[in-house]
Amino acid sequence: MFSHSQVWAAIDRLARHNQISVSRLARNAGLDPTTFNKSKRAGSDGRLRWPSTESLAKIMEATHTSTDMFLSLMQEQEGGSASRVSDLNPIDAFSADTSATFTVPAAVPLLGLAQAGTGGFFDDAGFPAGQGWDQVEFPRPDGETIYALEISGDSMKPLYRDGDRIIVSPGTSIRRGDRVVVRTNDGEVLAKVLLRKTASQIELESLNPDHPNLTYDLKDVDWMARIVWASQ
Secondary structure (H helix, E strand, O other): OOOHHHHHHHHHHHHHHOOOOHHHHHHHOOOOOOOOOHHHOEOOOOOEOOOOHHHHHHHHHHOOOOHHHHHHHHHOOOOOOHHHHHHOOHHHOOOOOOOOOOOOOEEEEEEEOOHHHOOOOEOOOOOEOOOOOEEEEEOOOOOOOOEEEEOOOOOOOOOOOOOOEEEEEOOOOOOOOOEEEEEEOOOOEEEEEEEEEOOOEEEEEOOOOOOOOEEEEHHHEEEEEEEEEEOO
16 A cells, blocks of 8 residues: 555655656646645645546656656655755755655755846746756745745835845745735736735735835736745
């Protein structure tokens, strides 16, 4: 028999072996990018959720993985030690097994906010891709794929200053009042507060009163991700 944790761990390992995040693995297989998110592995009542046989078949086909190979991934020894972080691609360093907890700093991808507006640094889901990323240490990596951006400008003063580094989590749910990074289809990247989101628009707050609030049609927004941590 195999366990719930073994199946999900095998999916995580399959993504890492292909040097991609679990979100990219899902997209490559024609699935919703959140299909394999940590939040999808258990219900709000704590009941365990299993991946469907269809989703498993699709990711094995997309990665040219045989059933025997996937079974071997399920049988690999569970990790959980901090030393494993150094073995992972920086982009995937936070897609480790749900049982793993890292208590030492690890590197996450870092890019300047202005530079992020140019092409080639993100995939369609807002995850880091391509070359040119630096690295910054993040004290307790855990959960979904995350990366760092460096603030430029003063529109978020006094909360964020020019040169501050923020940690962004594309897979984390966003609510009204959350601090977010938004990338428009024109390549503009903004760090703001989400004031309001409707079926067609988002309204963003600039904490610095010298900068106006902004409203965008959702069709003009490439992606939006939540800020989960900032350097001081």
